[in-house]
Amino acid sequence: MIEVKALVAVFLAAILTENYVLNKFLGICPFLGVSKKVNTALGMSAAVTFVMVIATAVTYPIYMNLLLPTGLDYLQTIVFILVIAGLVQLVETILKKYIPSLYNSLGIYLPLITTNCAVLGVTMLVIEKSSESFGYVEALVNSFGAGIGFLVAMVMFAGVRQRLESCDIPKSIQGLPITLVAASLVSLSFLGFSGLVENMLG
Amino acid sequence: MDFSMILPAVLIVSGIGLIIGLVLAIASAVMAVPTDEVVEAITEALPGANCGACGYSGCAGYAKALKEGKAKLGVCSPGGDEAVMAISEILGVEATSVCRTVALVHCMGSCDNTDTRMDYQGISSCAAAAALHGGNSSCSFGCLGLGDCEKVCPYGAITVCNGVARVDSSLCKGCSLCIASCPKHIISLTTDVRQGVVRCSNTDKGAQARKVCKVACIGCKRCEKVCEAGAITVTNFKAVVDGAKCNGCGACVEACTQGCVTMYLPVTEK
Numbered sequence: 001m002i003e004v005k006a007l008v009a010v011f012l013a014a015i016l017t018e019n020y021v022l023n024k025f026l027g028i029c030p031f032l033g034v035s036k037k038v039n040t041a042l043g044m045s046a047a048v049t050f051v052m053v054i055a056t057a058v059t060y061p062i063y064m065n066l067l068l069p070t071g072l073d074y075l076q077t078i079v080f081i082l083v084i085a086g087l088v089q090l091v092e093t094i095l096k097k098y099i100p101s102l103y104n105s106l107g108i109y110l111p112l113i114t115t116n117c118a119v120l121g122v123t124m125l126v127i128e129k130s131s132e133s134f135g136y137v138e139a140l141v142n143s144f145g146a147g148i149g150f151l152v153a154m155v156m157f158a159g160v161r162q163r164l165e166s167c168d169i170p171k172s173i174q175g176l177p178i179t180l181v182a183a184s185l186v187s188l189s190f191l192g193f194s195g196l197v198e199n200m201l202g
Numbered sequence: 203m204d205f206s207m208i209l210p211a212v213l214i215v216s217g218i219g220l221i222i223g224l225v226l227a228i229a230s231a232v233m234a235v236p237t238d239e240v241v242e243a244i245t246e247a248l249p250g251a252n253c254g255a256c257g258y259s260g261c262a263g264y265a266k267a268l269k270e271g272k273a274k275l276g277v278c279s280p281g282g283d284e285a286v287m288a289i290s291e292i293l294g295v296e297a298t299s300v301c302r303t304v305a306l307v308h309c310m311g312s313c314d315n316t317d318t319r320m321d322y323q324g325i326s327s328c329a330a331a332a333a334l335h336g337g338n339s340s341c342s343f344g345c346l347g348l349g350d351c352e353k354v355c356p357y358g359a360i361t362v363c364n365g366v367a368r369v370d371s372s373l374c375k376g377c378s379l380c381i382a383s384c385p386k387h388i389i390s391l392t393t394d395v396r397q398g399v400v401r402c403s404n405t406d407k408g409a410q411a412r413k414v415c416k417v418a419c420i421g422c423k424r425c426e427k428v429c430e431a432g433a434i435t436v437t438n439f440k441a442v443v444d445g446a447k448c449n450g451c452g453a454c455v456e457a458c459t460q461g462c463v464t465m466y467l468p469v470t471e472k
Binding site for chain 1: 210211214215218219222223225226229230233234235325326327329330
């Protein structure tokens with residue numbers, strides 16, 4: 001039971017208190033670019049979640065079993081980029097052949113997130129945390145939570161932006177400026193979650 | 203310089219790269235999905251606007267339907283003749299001239315012709331204004347002139363001038379985005395040929411229509427009687443021209459006492 005509780009804590013923390021977009025400011029590009037409509041935001045987040053989990057599933061063992069024993073952990077970044085890029089390509093090929101419906105629904109987002117910093121960030125921060133308490137399972141749960149957190153942030157922000165559409169915004173801050181202001185407010189609101197998970201389950 | 207440090211690093215990283223490369227190469231060979239070259243070529247020839255004017259889901263969908271012979275040539279209005287020529291070459295069929303369609307605003311209720319019902323100071327958008335008692339124009343069917351269609355037009359073909367939207371038919375590509383944006387539903391697609399058009403959407407009875415707008419169609423049926431081709435019908439106190447029957451003689455324009463029936467001139471005649 002304790003195991004499950006810890007996993008839930010890791011999962012919730014990744015969504016709320018350590019949200020990759022709103023607290024760590026990773027993956028801002030899709031956050032601002034693809035959040036105009038709820039539908040596209042959902043598609044993008046689904047693809048990101050998917051890639052985050054499989055990327056962590058592959059990079060974690062590579063780091064632990066190959067890079068760390070040979071003392072090459074300083075090559076982490078370049079190896080991870082290489083692996084993630086190759087992996088996404090492979091997944092795309094497989095999906096195209098065997099699950100074309102999923103391939104079509106993920107569409108352009110799958111290749112787009114190959115170089116997404118949120119994906120790289122998750123895989124690297126998971127490694128960083130492995131010195132504390134993170135095993136393989138925790139790492140996977142954390143990256144899944146990070147993806148869901150990305151989804152929550154995207155969908156919430158898409159909602160905010162749809163409201164902005166019908167607002168009378170002063171001309172000087174129309175477009176990107178007001179989007180950034182709105183993003184910072186959403187991010188501030190997520191600060192309210194700090195300490196929540198520790199106190200709830202800790 | 204300690205090569206024993208560099209060598210394993212280089213070997214391992216390039217080894218990973220090599221493995222990934224091999225796996226990808228094998229995967230792409232084993233799991234290759236045959237793509238249709240013809241469809242790709244057609245997609246290439248289409249404008250790529252994915253506007254949906256053809257009735258298919260984007261340009262790729264239309265290209266696929268063309269290849270399978272399910273779709274007609276010449277329904278892509280953004281692509282125009284150019285795209286038709288290119289596609290007919292790819293498919294090896296005879297080119298048919300594209301029947302260009304352009305958007306037309308069925309209202310001439312400019313500030314001189316209509317009155318305002320209130321001093322509207324809300325959000326500057328037709329959709330918002332229409333939600334407030336149908337907008338501030340005296341005619342509840344007419345153009346609100348706040349330019350939702352102007353904002354949505356990707357080609358800059360629409361301008362709001364003196365309180366009524368106008369389409370520059372030489373710039374219009376017939377993508378129908380404006381039609382979807384208009385809360386009054388007074389914009390429609392018209393074929394780009396010489397024809398009489400009724401530039402009014404008011405279905406009020408004659409006296410009421412005359413009260414709210416100087417150029418409203420009052421449903422007097424003069425145009426219907428005078429039309430030799432039988433292209434005009436009056437329903438709900440409003441005349442409608444069937445563009446397919448209209449021969450462009452212009453009798454209806456002369457017969458109209460309100461001045462709401464006008465002659466549409468195609469781009470080439472302007």
